[in-house]
Amino acid sequence: MYKLICIDMDGTLLNDEKKISIKNHQAIKEAYKRGVKVVVCTGRLYTSAFYYSHLLEVKTPVIASNGAVIKEKDNNKTIYRASLGIENCYKILEVCKKYNFYAHFNTEDTIFTEKIIHSSQSYAKINESMPKEMQIKIEVIEDWDSIFEKYSEEIVKCIVIDEEGEKISKAKRELAEISSLEVVSSFERNFEVMSSGVSKGRAAEILAKYYDFSPSEVICIGDNENDLSMIKYAGLGVAMGNAIPIVKSQADYITATNNDDGVAEVIEKFVLI
Numbered sequence: 001m002y003k004l005i006c007i008d009m010d011g012t013l014l015n016d017e018k019k020i021s022i023k024n025h026q027a028i029k030e031a032y033k034r035g036v037k038v039v040v041c042t043g044r045l046y047t048s049a050f051y052y053s054h055l056l057e058v059k060t061p062v063i064a065s066n067g068a069v070i071k072e073k074d075n076n077k078t079i080y081r082a083s084l085g086i087e088n089c090y091k092i093l094e095v096c097k098k099y100n101f102y103a104h105f106n107t108e109d110t111i112f113t114e115k116i117i118h119s120s121q122s123y124a125k126i127n128e129s130m131p132k133e134m135q136i137k138i139e140v141i142e143d144w145d146s147i148f149e150k151y152s153e154e155i156v157k158c159i160v161i162d163e164e165g166e167k168i169s170k171a172k173r174e175l176a177e178i179s180s181l182e183v184v185s186s187f188e189r190n191f192e193v194m195s196s197g198v199s200k201g202r203a204a205e206i207l208a209k210y211y212d213f214s215p216s217e218v219i220c221i222g223d224n225e226n227d228l229s230m231i232k233y234a235g236l237g238v239a240m241g242n243a244i245p246i247v248k249s250q251a252d253y254i255t256a257t258n259n260d261d262g263v264a265e266v267i268e269k270f271v272l273i
Contacts, residue, residue, distance in 0.1 A: 001217065002218065002270060002271055003035070003037060003211070004037045004207065004211065004213050004217060005036060005037070005038045005218075005219045005220075005221070005267070006203075006219070006221070007028075007263055008200075008223060008224075008227050009040055009044060009049065011223035011240060011242060012222055012223050012227075012240050013040065013052070014258065020052065024261055027263065027267040027268055031272065032058045032060075034271070037207075038056065040053040041067070043186045043192055045107075045109060045110075045111070045123075045136055046069050047109040047134060048134075048136060049062045050062055050071075050073060050134070051130065053073060059073060060073070063200065063204070063207065064108070065194065066157060066182075066194055066198060066199065067082075067199050067200045067201070067203030068082045068083075068156035068195065069081050070203055070207060071108075079207065079210055082195045082198045083155060083156055084156060084158070085152055086148050086149070089152060089158070090148065091178055091181070092175065092181070095174050095175055096160060099162075099170070099171045101160045102114055102160070103160055104119050104158065104159045106155065106156060106157045107151060108154070109136065109137055110138070110139060111137070112141050112151070112155075113141070116138060119159055119190075124138055157192055157194050158192070159192045159193075160191055160192075160193075161190040168189055171191065172185065175191065180195065182196050182198045184226040185226065186224050186225065199226075199230070200227060200229050201220075201229025202229065203230070204218060204230045204234065215233060218235050219238060219270065219271075220238065221239075221255070221263060221266055222238075223239065223243040223247060224244055224247060225246070227243075227247060228247060231247060232250055234252075236252050236270060237250065238266050239251035241254060241256045241257035
């Protein structure tokens with residue numbers, strides 16, 4: 001019997017309109033009623049992940065920032081957090097400057113950037129329809145030294161997006177050679193950097209142990225490279241129909257796409273039986 005389901009958000013739980021379908025919502029609620037822990041597991045900041053988990057009407061923890069943060073929603077208790085640390089922040093910034101990227105350093109609720117572009121621009125747009133307490137704070141800064149000094153233990157991830165895929169690939173390879181960093185992508189024109197050892201798979205493992213569940217009792221569902229680690233960890237690793245080829249090749253099961261209620265299909269087939 002499966003007791004924990006970790007679900008990626010973008011490209012998985014959310015359709016292309018960035019909404020949770022009625023069918024997905026109903027299946028998740030039914031699984032939760034039967035005692036299954038249903039956990040949002042995303043690269044997004046905790047505040048954004050919390051909002052979507054809240055919409056699901058489940059009282060389970062949230063995994064955010066690609067596994068760098070695991071928190072209980074009800075009491076705000078931190079189960080796990082891995083900050084980048086000041087030295088890693090400077091290492092990432094050096095590579096970003098080399099390639100003229102606008103780095104976005106994230107805490108649980110704040111983005112620090114030199115320019116509102118790409119992900120910060122997206123969050124700024126999302127903020128327009130969010131209640132104030134659910135909005136992501138965006139701070140345009142000029143002095144990284146003071147930010148790193150003040151927030152080095154709160155910064156958990158850096159994300160970079162650029163139109164030039166070749167530059168992204170080169171910088172990503174360069175950062176991946178630094179042993180103190182973990183580097184993944186959530187789509188082809190970005191990379192996301194966390195502290196070494198941080199991944200969605202590691203977070204799923206930590207949460208399973210927190211509840212005393214074995215890997216065989218865990219389902220993980222995702223679509224992109226940053227989901228690979230949890231799909232490999234899970235007793236049932238599921239790739240979305242819209243997943244990239246490597247994710248499909250590593251999965252135990254391939255479900256429908258994010259626009260065709262793929263999450264609901266998995267829950268109905270393997271949990272609601």
